[in-house]
Amino acid sequence: MSGSNARNARRRVVITGLGVIAPNGNGVAEFELALRKGRSGLKTQQSMIDAQFACTVAGTPTGVDALCKSTFSEEELLAMNMNHRYASLAALEAWQDAGLERPSRDSDVVDWDTGAILGTGIGGMDTIAEKVVPFTNAGKVRRMGSTSVEQVMASGISARISGQLALGNQVTTNSSACSTGSEALVMGMERIRAGLAERMLCGGAEAASHYIWAGFDAMRVLNRGSNDQPEKASRPMSASAGGFIPGSGAGVVMLESLDSALARGARIHAELVGGMVNCGGHRMGGSMTAPNPTSVQRCIAGALADAHVAPEQVDAINGHLTATGADPKEVDSWEKALRRRPGTLPPITATKSMIGHALGAAGGIESVASVLMVARGFVHPSINCEDVHPEIEKHAASIPHEMRELPDLDVLVKAGFGFGDVNACLVFRRYRA
Amino acid sequence: MDRAEVMDRVVKILTPWVKDEAALAKVSMETNILEDLKVNSARLVDVVIAFEDDFDIEIADEDVDKVNTVGDAVNLIAGKL
Numbered sequence: 001m002s003g004s005n006a007r008n009a010r011r012r013v014v015i016t017g018l019g020v021i022a023p024n025g026n027g028v029a030e031f032e033l034a035l036r037k038g039r040s041g042l043k044t045q046q047s048m049i050d051a052q053f054a055c056t057v058a059g060t061p062t063g064v065d066a067l068c069k070s071t072f073s074e075e076e077l078l079a080m081n082m083n084h085r086y087a088s089l090a091a092l093e094a095w096q097d098a099g100l101e102r103p104s105r106d107s108d109v110v111d112w113d114t115g116a117i118l119g120t121g122i123g124g125m126d127t128i129a130e131k132v133v134p135f136t137n138a139g140k141v142r143r144m145g146s147t148s149v150e151q152v153m154a155s156g157i158s159a160r161i162s163g164q165l166a167l168g169n170q171v172t173t174n175s176s177a178c179s180t181g182s183e184a185l186v187m188g189m190e191r192i193r194a195g196l197a198e199r200m201l202c203g204g205a206e207a208a209s210h211y212i213w214a215g216f217d218a219m220r221v222l223n224r225g226s227n228d229q230p231e232k233a234s235r236p237m238s239a240s241a242g243g244f245i246p247g248s249g250a251g252v253v254m255l256e257s258l259d260s261a262l263a264r265g266a267r268i269h270a271e272l273v274g275g276m277v278n279c280g281g282h283r284m285g286g287s288m289t290a291p292n293p294t295s296v297q298r299c300i301a302g303a304l305a306d307a308h309v310a311p312e313q314v315d316a317i318n319g320h321l322t323a324t325g326a327d328p329k330e331v332d333s334w335e336k337a338l339r340r341r342p343g344t345l346p347p348i349t350a351t352k353s354m355i356g357h358a359l360g361a362a363g364g365i366e367s368v369a370s371v372l373m374v375a376r377g378f379v380h381p382s383i384n385c386e387d388v389h390p391e392i393e394k395h396a397a398s399i400p401h402e403m404r405e406l407p408d409l410d411v412l413v414k415a416g417f418g419f420g421d422v423n424a425c426l427v428f429r430r431y432r433a
Numbered sequence: 434m435d436r437a438e439v440m441d442r443v444v445k446i447l448t449p450w451v452k453d454e455a456a457l458a459k460v461s462m463e464t465n466i467l468e469d470l471k472v473n474s475a476r477l478v479d480v481v482i483a484f485e486d487d488f489d490i491e492i493a494d495e496d497v498d499k500v501n502t503v504g505d506a507v508n509l510i511a512g513k514l
Contacts, residue, residue, distance in 0.1 A: 074449040078479070105452065145479040 012273075013189045014431055016199075016266040017098030017254030019090035020368045023059030023247055023355045026067060027093060032372050036403045038381035040231035040354050042245055047210040048217075055222035057233040059247035059356035060208035061086065072164075073105075079147035080160065081127045086250035086361070087118055087157035087205035088164060094201055095165055098254040099266050103166045113198040113260070115169030116158045117188050118252065119180035120205050121360025121418075122212045124152040129211040157205050169197040177418030178320070179277070180204045181251060181363025185426055186275035188255045198260040203364030205250035212359070213246040219289075221324060222246065234357075236321040236350035237331065237392050237399060238385035244322040247356030251364030253371060270374040273411075273429045274307025280421035290326065291417045293333050300337035300415060303425035309411055311338040314346050316379050316406065318370045318414040321350035322357050328391035330417075335395070338413075342394035347404060349382040363416040363424065370414040374428045377407040434514055439488075439507050446483045447503070450476050462504030470503075484510060 018028045023041025025031035034041070041059045048056040068077055068085050071092065080088065092102065103109065127148060135144045150156050155173040162171040170191060176183045181204030188200035206212070216222050223243035226233035234245040261268055278299045280292025304311060317334055321327055335345060351366045352358075358365055373379055381402050388396045415425040444460055451457045452471035456464065466472050472480065477500075481492050484506065490513040500506050 073452075075452065075473075075476075078449060078476075142478075143482055145482055146475045146477075147479065 012258035017094035019093030035380035054224035057230045082207035090250035090252040094252040110168035112168035116201040117184040118158040119174040126209040127151040179416040179418035179424040180360040182416035182424035203252035206359045206361040208248035235384040236323040239387040241323040245356035247358035251368040274427040276302035286421040296333040297337040299423035307427035316412040317348040345398040353383045
């Protein structure tokens with residue numbers, strides 16, 4: 001390594017595996033097809049109607065029970081709530097996509113070089129609402145059985161996956177509201193760069209539960225105006241965006257040191273060349289529920305600097321873009337951070353237009369989408385914004401309403417912002433040896 | 434209900450928690466629930482709740498401590514019917 005600069009000396013981190021459970025597709029192949037076609041996974045939810053929500057639309061994965069039955073034992077499933085199921089299915093797909101064998105339950109071999117940072121925003125709320133609270137209030141604590149703690153503890157999903165895959169490196173769950181999944185990738189990247197792990201499964205999961213969504217409905221941040229048209233209810237960047245639509249699922253990527261990936265001949269989807277997390281301190285326009293624009297711009301610029309990528313080199317943006325009043329401010333931050341003028345902003349997409357806002361899973365699922373776009377050279381459509389918001393109108397040409405093939409797509413930047421004024425930004429790049 | 438019938442139901446209740454299916458295939462009154470069937474010890478409380486529900490009985494914690502084999506469970510349950 002003598003003579004090389006610090007940039008070359010840093011360990012490179014690549015993506016060798018992808019796994020996803022999303023409202024518009026389970027598994028990477030189905031999800032990619034849905035993204036390309038702009039297929040919405042949003043549906044009317046009877047549970048929200050019954051509980052008299054103002055918004056009765058959400059994004060929930062379908063067919064998960066059948067997948068679980070063919071993937072996990074009956075004993076495992078007895079202790080796996082929805083969060084565990086989504087996270088485990090996505091993690092296992094990422095593991096197998098990375099070319100790794102699922103270890104036998106009877107084997108005592110532990111993979112000391114692989115860990116997991118799998119986050120969640122709210123966690124096992126369904127278990128709390130359906131088991132812990134009713135049994136406790138009825139004075140029947142004993143009848144809860146043995147499986148409630150592992151399903152409601154914040155680290156339940158990463159703990160579950162470590163057991164399924166015999167992981168022996170750091171195994172933890174991060175939580176930073178809606179930036180959770182993106183933050184997990186930044187943390188995993190840093191750990192691999194530091195030489196503390198060779199592979200890290202990173203991403204996020206969130207259950208589909210009206211108990212999770214109730215508080216958001218009470219805040220009046222969900223779109224209550226499109227209940228009769230579920231597939232049109234999530235409208236990021238549009239003039240008619242009336243709030244977000246809750247989503248759910250899980251997205252997991254296998255981050256791996258380039259050394260390890262090359263040594264075992266793994267297929268490389270893309271490179272994670274940089275990332276950053278920060279917080280706006282609830283100042284300068286930021287609050288518990290609104291992002292400080294200066295901190296957002298610092299996060300994007302910081303991620304690019306970390307990646308050694310100039311703002312002009314960015315070819316595509318996968319935004320946070322939830323379909324709330326924050327969208328115009330976010331687009332303005334992209335313009336400033338990337339030093340662009342109207343008409344020169346790269347294509348900007350909102351995966352949430354198709355799957356809703358999957359909260360703690362959003363960054364994981366949208367990172368899978370981002371990696372697919374870089375690896376295959378396309379940007380998926382951002383649907384439901386035929387009526388571009390007046391403040392975003394100047395960037396209207398940058399919003400793809402149909403899938404665009406971009407064979408030269410080199411750098412895609414993905415950001416996620418969360419309650420608490422927290423931000424995470426990731427820079428994905430096409431892999432070159 | 435005779436003990437053979439209780440045994441059948443006990444084995445059926447245990448089945449989802451069993452990790453050694455070969456041991457389950459040759460289960461007997463002497464089969465140890467934790468050591469042979471490899472049931473996770475933390476899950477015994479779930480098994481006991483299932484016994485209580487299925488047989489409509491109550492099992493005290495002290496009695497649970499004395500259950501090691503399938504036969505122990507069958508005898509404990511049969512004594513309460």
